[in-house]
């Protein structure tokens with residue numbers, strides 16, 4: 289059972305994965321129904337589920353969810369559009385790398401959440417500010433990771449392509465790009481996960497819609513059930529988008545999996 | 546005159562981490578005629594790959610120069626096809642796409658590309674595997690694909706760096722016959738590196754023996770076995786004669802190489 293890297297069957301894997309969720313909810317149930325935790329701090333699962341349902345049916349929570357998804361995707365796509373080409377250029381050309389790398393490495397450590405007050409000054413509390421938070425949080429990370437991936441293209445493949453008559457442009461287009469594509473896609477999947485944390489932070493501060501805003505409102509009403517339901521929603525959406533991304537990668541790059 | 550001329554080529558690698566520089570090749574010469582099949586035989590680490598990479602243009606010589614068809618070699622190009630010691634198929638391309646790689650670079654009409662690719666897929670016996678990705682192939686099949694990929698480009702010279710080195714004996718023997726068959730049919734200039742004496746004799750019109758590091762071609766032996774060659778020739782009297790001679794030559798070099806390593 290504990291033999292390193294020994295594969296488990298599909299059925300076992302699904303069972304084990306589901307088992308943890310069951311245990312988790314069971315522990316939660318015991319803690320709340322059993323009276324071990326004050327309902328003021330933690331509502332029970334059943335209440336949380338019901339209040340969640342009413343959020344959707346009575347309070348139009350679906351719109352908040354939609355707004356948040358839109359922001360995440362918007363900021364993330366913007367970041368990818370800028371970062372992927374730049375990362376590729378840096379990975380492929382040492383000259384470009386020498387120019388951008390020091391600044392990007394520095395900018396990577398600037399915490400996106402610390403920009404929020406500044407961005408509110410610059411861009412108000414509208415959509416532009418939300419997108420910018422996600423953009424700043426993702427773009428530098430993606431640039432650096434893509435640059436590393438492209439820069440670590442196998443040398444022997446590059447040499448083989450040269451002996452087959454490829455020139456510099458051919459190497460980038462026909463060796464570096466296709467070779468790096470699956471890992472770049474994996475990087476984007478990872479960073480999309482981070483984008484979710486940035487959007488919620490942006491929505492907690494100065495926002496009138498979105499999941500983060502709902503959580504903030506619930507705090508005012510001292511409703512931990514709603515807050516937990518909001519947090520869970522993010523988890524579920526994250527899980528679904530992650531599966532979707534993974535599935536897409538495996539379809540697009542069958543040779544890499 | 547000579548189709549390929551290696552003139553006074555040497556190569557010294559700079560020391561690693563402040564260490565002493567490594568001289569991989571000592572000034573050496575080699576002349577190869579058009580459509581000739583030369584094997585380069587030498588102990589491990591004597592600079593065989595380095596020499597081949599210099600001819601390919603992947604490595605610059607420290608001294609000397611390489612001339613192909615009168616042109617000085619300065620960079621890699623499609624006129625010198627290479628099969629590497631390690632597996633270098635593009636993992637994201639199928640067998641067919643790998644073989645097409647060089648032709649696409651030449652912007653040849655698609656129909657002609659397809660015709661050439663199919664013929665080489667047949668020649669190396671990969672019919673039925675055209676749509677497989679490299680990771681689904683055995684080592685022997687990968688090297689056959691690499692061979693087809695290099696041949697499809699119709700290079701002036703084919704550079705083979707121990708292409709069958711990682712294969713088991715039976716597969717290796719089959720691959721030797723396959724390559725010889727292609728050479729006998731198409732005639733091409735081939736420079737074939739190996740450390741296997743039998744392979745060096747069986748494949749070649751001429752064997753060039755490299756000395757221990759720093760490598761230098763210290764001995765050449767013309768192989769007069771007739772073509773087409775058959776694996777049974779490996780047990781013939783002439784073959785044994787060549788083998789005895791080369792074994793003696795290689796033995797001294799291997800001993801020197803082993804002493805250097807110790």
Ligand SMILES: Nc1ncnc2c1ncn2[C@@H]1O[C@H](COP(=O)(O)OP(=O)(O)OP(=O)(O)O)[C@@H](O)[C@H]1O
Pocket residue numbers: 558559567568569587588589590591592593594595596630740758
């Ligand atoms: N890029 C490099 N930098 C430093 N030293 C190198 C480099 N490439 C090769 N060498 C050295 O040059 C020598 C010859 O290497 P080469 O790869 O040409 O040997 P080889 O004859 O092909 O050996 P093998 O049969 O094991 O493949 C070795 O001592 C090696 O350490």
Ligand SMILES: [Mg+2]
Pocket residue numbers: 593594595630706
């Ligand atoms: Mg070698």
